[in-house]
């Protein structure tokens with residue numbers, strides 16, 4: 080049983096792009112050390128929700144509280160940079176810096192944000208690359224790495240700030256099947272190591288293995304939030320049922 | 331028969347013309363690049379009062395033949411300045427006004443080629459705007475832009491010969507003056523062509539190198 084200390088509290092969060100409501104009254108809590116999987120059809124607002132949590136995107140109503148800090152209050156102050164450094168983020172298309180080596184990708188933020196000396200940052204960077212199985216690729220540029228390797232560099236980069244929370248936005252959906260496994264392995268290790276994780280994914284195997292909770296979104300709303308077993312066995316809504324049938328067929 | 335002695339006899343004059351061409355090129359580049367950066371940033375601005383005037387200027391200039399622009403400035407500048415304008419200044423002003431719009435569009439494209447996701451990734455690690463710009467946005471955009479910048483500079487170098495029409499003694503004009511005297515068009519214009527070919531080929535080779543390097547990175 081994990082202790083239940085909330086680290087992210089989302090309270091009645093709503094967001095509009097012009098007239099289009101992309102997030103509709105989202106409320107949920109994520110506890111320290113939990114792994115929460117978010118799923119739902121494309122366009123349901125999952126990526127937008129993640130971007131609101133680390134202040135990459137403004138919202139009009141409600142609030143997000145990260146470890147006691149209100150994002151609404153700090154979103155246009157310098158505080159937001161400090162907060163973002165505590166939340167790692169991993170992207171569907173990796174988004175590595177193309178002009179830097181894997182190691183430089185990982186060490187840039189520790190060097191520039193935390194002002195960690197070069198040597199120390201590199202030592203730590205090498206440890207992280209070792210952890211994701213890429214030590215021997217440290218001096219290659221993203222263009223010389225496969226998709227799966229790039230994504231593992233992306234994970235190392237997110238870990239480099241010693242973040243309390245890591246958010247993954249469909250980390251495997253741009254990868255070939257044989258590479259998905261390597262990336263998921265790293266993610267499973269992280270979850271088992273007690274990292275707080277927020278993972279947008281349709282990898283239901285991953286969800287079943289490590290998720291504490293699953294959130295199903297549709298049209299900007301949370302339709303269900305359940306423990307994994309309940310979600311798969313007894314989805315309450317028809318939409319979740321339909322969705323589960325569809326993705327399970329795919330796997 | 332081809333007789334290259336006409337080149338050797340007039341090499342001083344031709345060299346003088348080539349120097350003028352280089353001078354024109356360098357001054358136009360030195361003026362066109364900064365103005366181009368300014369125009370490129372203006373075209374990226376979200377402020378309408380900057381974006382619209384700059385865009386109108388860029389569209390207008392890019393849709394006017396350079397030759398016409400040179401004539402127009404040569405004959406209209408004196409009205410503004412009240413005195414005669416030397417062909418050199420009229421040519422330089424024309425090239426700066428014209429080439430800056432091309433440099434501006436290249437800079438704009440370079441900026442826009444940097445993925446929004448990459449910028450978000452940089453922010454997500456806690457970098458502030460200036461750190462993101464310095465370490466991510468500008469280095470990536472610059473690498474993408476340099477080959478097109480050199481290509482456009484080669485075009486500018488060739489365009490300088492248009493200053494011929496307002497009587498500037500640049501390389502082509504010089505060859506034609508000598509030709510009026512000795513009637514050796516084949517040798518003289520052949521020589522001019524070879525010199526342009528060599529200089530521009532060197533430029534193209536540099537671009538090719540840079541592009542393959544960039545390709546390996548992608």
Ligand SMILES: Nc1ncnc2c1ncn2[C@@H]1O[C@H](COP(=O)(O)OP(=O)(O)O)[C@@H](O)[C@H]1O
Pocket residue numbers: 096101119120121122123124125126127128
């Ligand atoms: N910058 C934007 N401007 C306008 N609409 C947007 C923007 N970003 C996303 N959207 C819209 O918001 C909706 C949710 O997008 P997103 O959060 O990316 O969904 P998901 O990640 O679940 O696929 C989509 O309909 C998308 O078209």
Ligand SMILES: [Mg+2]
Pocket residue numbers: 125126127248249
């Ligand atoms: Mg998405």
